[in-house]
Amino acid sequence: MKFFSFYLSLICLFFFSCQSKTEDVKREKVTFQTITDSIFTRMPGRLIKVDDYLVWEDPFASDKFIHVIDIHQNKEIGIMGKKGQGPEEFNTPSISSSFIKNNIFVYDLNSPHQAYFSIDSLKENKNPYRKYENNKLGKIMHTINFSENGFIISQPAEEKRFKLISNDKSIEFGDPFIDNKIDNSFDIYQGAMGINEKKHKFVFASLRLPYLEIYDIKDHEPSLVYASELPKNSYHIVGTSVKPNTQKKGAWDLTLLKDYIAIIQRDYEIDKTDESTVGMDSYKLPKTVFLYDYEGKLKRIIDLGIPLIRIAGDTESNTLYAIGVDPEFVLIKSEL
Amino acid sequence: MKKKILSGIFALALPVTAGYGVSKSVNGNADLNDLALSNVEALAMTEEEFYNLTGCCPCWEYLLCLGKDGNTYSYAYKC
Numbered sequence: 215m216k217f218f219s220f221y222l223s224l225i226c227l228f229f230f231s232c233q234s235k236t237e238d239v240k241r242e243k244v245t246f247q248t249i250t251d252s253i254f255t256r257m258p259g260r261l262i263k264v265d266d267y268l269v270w271e272d273p274f275a276s277d278k279f280i281h282v283i284d285i286h287q288n289k290e291i292g293i294m295g296k297k298g299q300g301p302e303e304f305n306t307p308s309i310s311s312s313f314i315k316n317n318i319f320v321y322d323l324n325s326p327h328q329a330y331f332s333i334d335s336l337k338e339n340k341n342p343y344r345k346y347e348n349n350k351l352g353k354i355m356h357t358i359n360f361s362e363n364g365f366i367i368s369q370p371a372e373e374k375r376f377k378l379i380s381n382d383k384s385i386e387f388g389d390p391f392i393d394n395k396i397d398n399s400f401d402i403y404q405g406a407m408g409i410n411e412k413k414h415k416f417v418f419a420s421l422r423l424p425y426l427e428i429y430d431i432k433d434h435e436p437s438l439v440y441a442s443e444l445p446k447n448s449y450h451i452v453g454t455s456v457k458p459n460t461q462k463k464g465a466w467d468l469t470l471l472k473d474y475i476a477i478i479q480r481d482y483e484i485d486k487t488d489e490s491t492v493g494m495d496s497y498k499l500p501k502t503v504f505l506y507d508y509e510g511k512l513k514r515i516i517d518l519g520i521p522l523i524r525i526a527g528d529t530e531s532n533t534l535y536a537i538g539v540d541p542e543f544v545l546i547k548s549e550l
Numbered sequence: 551m552k553k554k555i556l557s558g559i560f561a562l563a564l565p566v567t568a569g570y571g572v573s574k575s576v577n578g579n580a581d582l583n584d585l586a587l588s589n590v591e592a593l594a595m596t597e598e599e600f601y602n603l604t605g606c607c608p609c610w611e612y613l614l615c616l617g618k619d620g621n622t623y624s625y626a627y628k629c
Contacts, residue, residue: 257625260612273624308612308624323614323622355614355622401628404613421611422627466611494597494608523610 240514241481246548249288249535253543261524261537261545263469264313267291267333268526268535268545271309279307280318282333283545285535294331294342295320302329302343311469312359312409319346319359326353330362350379358407364434366416370403376418380434387436388418391425391444398455406468408475410529413508415439417468417475423448424464426475428510440510460490466500469534471527471550474505474513476534478522481515496539497521503534505550518548601629 259271280295310319317330335342356368375388414432428440466478480500499521520538604617607629615626
């Protein structure tokens, strides 16, 4: 009888813990407003919210690649950042997913060329380009700013996956989240990053595996405060390489809001799309945004009703901006 | 301005250096060679051509791929 009661209580505990997990998550259909349908590109790159502006990158543009949209007037105020090989031009540009006082950090993937581009200068018809030189940086591949000279750099092929660089220090952090030593860590440990300065949080979501981690970065001393459990079926090991499960994946893009970590993620309970069939078909992209709190707990699943490519927001509000497909690229906004 | 959206065959505009790379490497393909030489800034390639040149596949997410041609590509992964 004692054993029976013990097992019964164990079963109940398991049942209720599972039940509360799903009960806590609210699934909601949310409407959106279209800001502009003038997103003329083969594929939009990064989208970031910079105070009263939305900035979207056109990574495959042949001329200029940073588009600036005034969110109050719902119109583009200008384009900056030239493609090319001249002194103020970028051959393979990328933009940081954060900004410093209306300045956007741009870096070249294949050279140490880096610069800030000023939205204020663009508005005043002045040259927005300002070269940035910092011998601590070198050639970088994926970075996010927290100050003019403060960066967190992703270095997926290194033993520590991130490097925090500020005026006075340089700290490497972030242990591999797969136990095995692997030889394709550059491909596997890439992800989307966000910083919430108010909450002193740095968030990383893997783009290859369903994995989320949150660091406290108070006083620029990173410490891991949350790491999700990596599902066993999300990858397998072949020799010394990790092969992600191609049918299911985690994040597509990430942004940080006032109360939520927002991630474009497919709700597999509703949407049974096999990710291996998506390819470059934009109509098969996920329509849902998962909202986690800053402790890593999933709180809400938002269905916006259109395929989503990029999301952006800021830590002042829970307004979400996104680039979706309706049926062409559109910039939308939704209050969460 | 005509809106463009990706569907079916993927068209990818590659950086200038990669454009020259392609013009050197596709000796048998006159059309692609002409395109690369006349408009190196916006070279359109199919997924297959892109893979043959770089060993990378295009994707929607901000992933980076270290191409076998020595360049790093954004919105691409090693496949």
